[in-house]
Amino acid sequence: MTLAMERPDIAMTQPRRGVVATQPGKRPWTFYILATVFVLYVAALYGPMICIYILSFQDVRGGLVFPMKGHSLHWFIDLFTQVRTGDVKGSFDRSIKLAVLVTIITLVFSFMAGLAFRRRFFGDTFVFYLMIGSLVAPGLVLGLGTGLLFQWFGIGPAWYTSALGAQLSWTLPFGVLIMFAVISRFDNAWEEAARDLGASRWQTIRLVVIPILAPGLVAVALFGFTLSYDEFARTLQTAGSLNTLPLEIWSMTLNVTSPSLYALGTVTTVVSFVIIGVSIGAIILINKRRGVRANSH
Amino acid sequence: MSRNLTAWLYVTPLMLVLVPFFLLPILVVLAASVFETDGFGGLTPTVTLANYIDLLTSAQTLQLYTATLKFTVLTWFFTVIIGFFVAYFLVFHIRSQLLAISLFLICTVPFWTSNIIRMISWIPLLGKEGLINTGLLKVGVIDQPIEALLFSSLAVVIAYVHQLTIFMVVPIFNSMARIDKRVVEAAIDAGASRFDVMRLIIIPMSKNGIALGSIFVVSIVMGDFFVVKVMSGGGSASVVSAFYENVGVLQYPIAAASAVLLTIVLVAIISLILRVVDIRREITQ
Secondary structure: OOOHHHHHHHHHHOOOOOOOOOOOOOOOHHHHHHHHHHHHHHHHHHHHHHHHHHHOOOOOOOOOOOOOOOOOOHHHHHHHHOOOOOOHHHHHHHHHHHHHHHHHHHHHHHHHHHHHOOOOOOOHHHHHHHHHHHHHOOHHHHHHHHHHHHHHOOOOOOOOOHHHHHHHHHHHHHHHHHHHHHHOOOOHHHHHHHHHOOOOHHHHHHHHHHHHHHHHHHHHHHHHHHHHHOOOHHHHOOOOOOOOHHHHHHHHHHHOOOOHHHHHHHHHHHHHHHHHHHHHHHHHHHHHHHHHHHHHO | OOHHHHHHHHHHHHHHHHHHHHHHHHHHHHHHOOOEEOOOOOEEOOOOOHHHHHHHHOHHHHHHHHHHHHHHHHHHHHHHHHHHHHHHHHHHOOOOHHHHHHHHHHHHHHHHOOHHHHHHOOHHHHOOOOHHHHHHHHHOOOOOOOOOOOOOHHHHHHHHHHHHHHHHHHHHHHHHHOOOHHHHHHHHHOOOOHHHHHHHHHHHHOHHHHHHHHHHHHHHHHOOOHHHHHHOOOOOOOHHHHHHHHHHOOOHHHHHHHHHHHHHHHHHHHHHHHOOOOHHHHHHO
């Protein structure tokens, strides 16, 4: 997972050819079997999601299953105007704000931690395993602990305090792990060269390190945003009285049995896809510019 | 500035999150697990082991762990098989780099969308009047809809595999992409069969990826209550769903004790997996 956005670089540096196929052009029989497995996997991955997007465009007679009953935007309007489906607009608003906050903090903190982990330092193993622990700990257990902690200190839980921290305990380890992958391909000699030429520590980071690591940083931001935007388990007991969007969807799965639920699914997925598209677009653009600059020299 | 000091300066912000939102909550849960409750959500700081004794002597605990382990093993089995072959296909069978990267991205995109939405999206397929039942009815394979498709253990496993296979694909893909293709060619030139290549080269060299993916899958399934609750229709329970019910009725100490027990079990399983792989080397490489 952590290396997802970084794969392209590595893949490009290695010559790739069909190893198992010894004669070029002729595919072994295993290719066709595995290709079928792959196609089925992708179909199962996307098929159900596509079903609910289609079903969310039914008209007022619509139900939870096929066949489609008419076409309209009824359930989308219903979603944002009806009180009985809950405060969708408010939770949507909060989720976006929270995700932006989490993204910024994750980006800055994991970048700094990534820089620290380039060399061994006293206590690095402790920090590393603390991070792994935070990543794999069951979200609800951490949620309970955080909730109790706030209760003992007499602080009321809220989405911008306890839920923010709880989400960071999940997004930061992810962010740092991606930084590990990104930084492992950073040559420390570049930084030393900048220093030798008289750059200050801050100038080195701003003018050398950040521009080189930019695509990786976009990947960290993408993870920060989407992990926060869809986070459920850790937020459940720390969000206080106001819901975030996943909590809203959760309560809808328990008591709403109309296509409103699907409409909300479609809306959140559109937001996710826009974020993914922008991030991947940004990475491609940065790499392309780099290619142009490298060629012009 | 000394090297250690600079490094600690850089990890301070990270620690400022991990200490209050991971380390302290875990300690709080640990403390709460030995406290008594006044029954209204308040805790009395009298140290007692009663919560653990209750937990360990209750027949329900064994039942819950059996159910949770069943889901974990089934999910692990299917995700590792599917994940392995999907990664293998992408690394060793796709000749064009661009195509391989695009296909890889197609596999990863759903990871960045909502898990909950991906889970409920099985309703129109598995439901009593869903696509699969209607399809089977039309073909004539069955003459009554199979109700056990949705809201059953089967649906729970399907939802888990759907959500978590990606956690296997990515680390296994990473491990496999690092295998030097010349090794495979040398083996084939030396007369190894396709099966030998798989058994003696590919599997041993991607075992780190498999282990890393297993850690993700096992810890997510064992820590989940959401999928079990919705997809089983309330029919099955898991360790964490019982924990959540206890929290719901303000039985914090017993919930905390159950959380500590779960954490111990989880840590034991993960350390078993870690005996196979040096996780730190695998991640930082």
